[in-house]
Amino acid sequence: MSETPAEEKLPTNEMIKVIEYITISKNASWWTAVVLAGEEGRKKVMLYMWNKRGDKWSRKQKFTIARKADWAKYKEAVEKLLEKVD
Numbered sequence: 001m002s003e004t005p006a007e008e009k010l011p012t013n014e015m016i017k018v019i020e021y022i023t024i025s026k027n028a029s030w031w032t033a034v035v036l037a038g039e040e041g042r043k044k045v046m047l048y049m050w051n052k053r054g055d056k057w058s059r060k061q062k063f064t065i066a067r068k069a070d071w072a073k074y075k076e077a078v079e080k081l082l083e084k085v086d
Contacts, residue, residue, distance in 0.1 A: 016035075030051060033047075044064050048061065
């Protein structure tokens with residue numbers, strides 16, 4: 001996991017104001033990042049996954065967390081299921 005240089009622009013919709021982001025993984029065809037963004041006047045944390053085809057990144061997944069209370073629920077559910085992963 002690494003912070004991505006500020007000069008590298010994320011392939012997000014122009015309506016989303018990226019405040020900060022951290023790249024989780026990136027290679028020639030896939031890019032995953034956690035993004036702190038302003039959207040519709042509120043700050044949100046978003047998990048993105050893009051796929052590169054040719055010279056263009058295309059969004060494949062986007063998961064938005066708008067409230068800390070929501071995150072606690074997601075985290076608890078994911079941790080319960082991760083216990084079953086070898």
